Structure formats: structure tokens, C-alpha cells
Amino acid sequence: MPKTLAPDAVDAGVKPATRTFRPRLVPTLAALAVIAVCVAAGRWQQGRMEQKAALRAEIEAAARAEPLALDALPANRDWTALRYRPVRASGRYLPGRQILVDNKVVAGRAGYDVVTPLALDGGGVVLVDRGWVALAGSRSTLPDVPPPPGEVTVSGRLVLPSARYFELKSDAVPGPVWQHLDPARFAAATGVDVLPVAIEQTGAPVPDDGLVRAWPSPDLGIDTHRIYMVQWYSFAALALGLWLWFGRPRAARDDD
Numbered sequence: 062m063p064k065t066l067a068p069d070a071v072d073a074g075v076k077p078a079t080r081t082f083r084p085r086l087v088p089t090l091a092a093l094a095v096i097a098v099c100v101a102a103g104r105w106q107q108g109r110m111e112q113k114a115a116l117r118a119e120i121e122a123a124a125r126a127e128p129l130a131l132d133a134l135p136a137n138r139d140w141t142a143l144r145y146r147p148v149r150a151s152g153r154y155l156p157g158r159q160i161l162v163d164n165k166v167v168a169g170r171a172g173y174d175v176v177t178p179l180a181l182d183g184g185g186v187v188l189v190d191r192g193w194v195a196l197a198g199s200r201s202t203l204p205d206v207p208p209p210p211g212e213v214t215v216s217g218r219l220v221l222p223s224a225r226y227f228e229l230k231s232d233a234v235p236g237p238v239w240q241h242l243d244p245a246r247f248a249a250a251t252g253v254d255v256l257p258v259a260i261e262q263t264g265a266p267v268p269d270d271g272l273v274r275a276w277p278s279p280d281l282g283i284d285t286h287r288i289y290m291v292q293w294y295s296f297a298a299l300a301l302g303l304w305l306w307f308g309r310p311r312a313a314r315d316d317d
Contacts, residue, residue, distance in 0.1 A: 082308060084304065084307075084308030088307060088308070089304065089308070092300050092301065096300050096301055099293045102293040103291075103297065106286045106287075106293060110283055113281040113282065113283045113286065116281060117281055117283065123143075124147070126147065129143070129148045129219075131149065131187065132150070132151065140257060140258050143219050144220065145219065145220065147216070147218055148217060148218065149214060149215065150179060150189070151181070151182045151212065151213070152213070153211065153212060155177065155179070155186070155253070156207055158177070159176065159177040159178075159207075159208065160177075160247070161176070161238050161239065162174040162176055162239050162241065167193050167273055172194050172195040172196050173194055174193055175193070175206050176191070176239075176242055177191055177208045178253055178255055185254075187259065188247065188255050188259040189215055189217070189259065189262055190220075190259055190261045192272025192273050193274075193275075194271075194272055200238075209266045215264070217264070218260070218276065219258055221259075222241075222242045222244060242259060245257065261274075262274055
């Protein structure tokens with residue numbers, strides 16, 4: 062049973078217990094700092110997520126656009142604005158300059174992307190990623206996948222290979238097997254002045270060469286930014302909750 066004050070105690074000036082919210086200065090300042098940092102980090106992640114969502118929408122819109130003739134594009138074209146646009150290119154392959162890009166995995170199997178320069182009818186050379194071929198048992202035995210001879214028309218999507226990559230060793234004179242597709246490095250190593258873009262071929266030639274052409278959508282990391290955003294906002298909410306908990310009203314007797 063709860064205790065009650067006797068009437069004479071009340072008359073004597075003894076006040077009942079009261080509850081007051083009295084947060085301390087140092088925990089309050091610490092909580093404010095943590096909340097500010099977490100909210101700022103969450104807003105940054107949210108901004109990056111929204112930017113990449115807008116970029117994904119642009120990529121999807123570009124993929125639905127009508128194919129462009131690569132030869133008909135102006136000389137001062139903005140390649141960045143043409144990423145993932147469907148394109149057509151006519152010319153002749155240069156089989157002697159073909160390379161294999163290593164460490165490509167399709168359906169759990171290791172293999173290579175077969176990349177062949179295409180000399181365009183209108184002038185210039187563009188690298189064409191013709192598709193994927195499985196590793197032929199041993200890396201000492203390279204797959205034999207020659208390009209179609211004569212005049213060809215390639216259909217595909219335009220991509221900008223990244224120039225940012227990490228290699229344990231840089232080959233001064235690379236052979237047919239490369240670790241990354243880098244048009245600038247290809248031009249320097251082979252003397253073939255290629256465009257700073259590549260075509261990921263989507264249409265199979267006739268007769269079919271057996272290469273796999275299953276190009277995934279670019280991973281922009283939208284879900285990663287969303288996860289980090291939720292985590293930072295959760296940390297801010299946790300800091301606020303702890304500050305309220307430790308500064309919660311507690312029973313106190315005011316004897317003044």
C-alpha cells in the first residue's frame with residue numbers, strides 16, 4: 062500500500078515528492094553533437110541516393126531511345142551524355158588487335174570478354190566488346206574466337222569504360238589478356254587511336270559466334286546509400302532516445 066502523509070505532516074509544511082526533467086549540460090551537449098553529425102551524414106547519403114536514382118532513370122530512358130549511327134555523331138559530341146544509348150556501327154574488325162579481358166564471371170563460370178577494335182567506315186576506330194567466352198580449362202590455352210571477316214554492322218549500347226581501377230602489376234607491353242578495358246591504355250599500347258568509348262554488342266552476328274551477350278544493368282549503389290541513410294538516421298534517433306532516458310524525470314523531494 063502506498064504511504065500517505067498524515068494531515069499534521071502536511072500542515073507542518075512537508076511537500077509531497079515531485080518529478081522534474083533535469084538534463085545535465087555535458088550529456089545534452091554530447092547528444093546534440095551526435096545527433097547533428099548523424100543527421101548530416103544521413104542527409105548526405107540521402108542526397109547521393111536521390112542523385113543516383115535520377116541517373117538510373119536517365120540510363121533507363123537512354124536504353125529506350127532510338128539507336129544512333131556512330132558515324133553520324135558530331136566531332137564535338139559529349140560521350141557522357143550518350144552513355145548506354147543504343148548505337149549502330151559499320152566497318153571492319155582488326156583481328157590482330159583483339160584482346161581478352163580477364164576475370165569475367167557469367168552464371169558462376171570464369172571467362173573472358175572478347176574485345177575487338179572496329180575500323181569505322183566513316184573514319185576512326187572503336188572497341189567492341191563482342192561478348193563473353195568461358196575459360197577453356199586452363200589459362201595457358203586461350204579461346205579461339207575470331208571476329209567475322211569483311212564488312213559488318215554492329216548493334217549495341219555505348220559505354221564509357223572506367224579509367225579508375227586497381228592492378229597488382231602494370232604490364233609495360235600487355236599481351237592478349239588484359240585485366241581491364243581501358244581505351245586510352247589500349248591506344249598507347251597498340252598505336253591504334255580508338256575512341257574513348259566502347260560498344261557492348263547486343264545483336265549476335267550471322268552465323269552466331271557463340272559468345273554470351275548478357276549485359277547487366279550498371280550497379281549504381283542506390284540500395285547501399287539507402288541502407289547507410291537509414292543507419293545514420295537511426296543513430297540520431299538512438300542518441301535522442303538515450304538523452305531523454307537519462308534525463309527523464311525522477312522522484313525528488315523539494316524541502317525548500
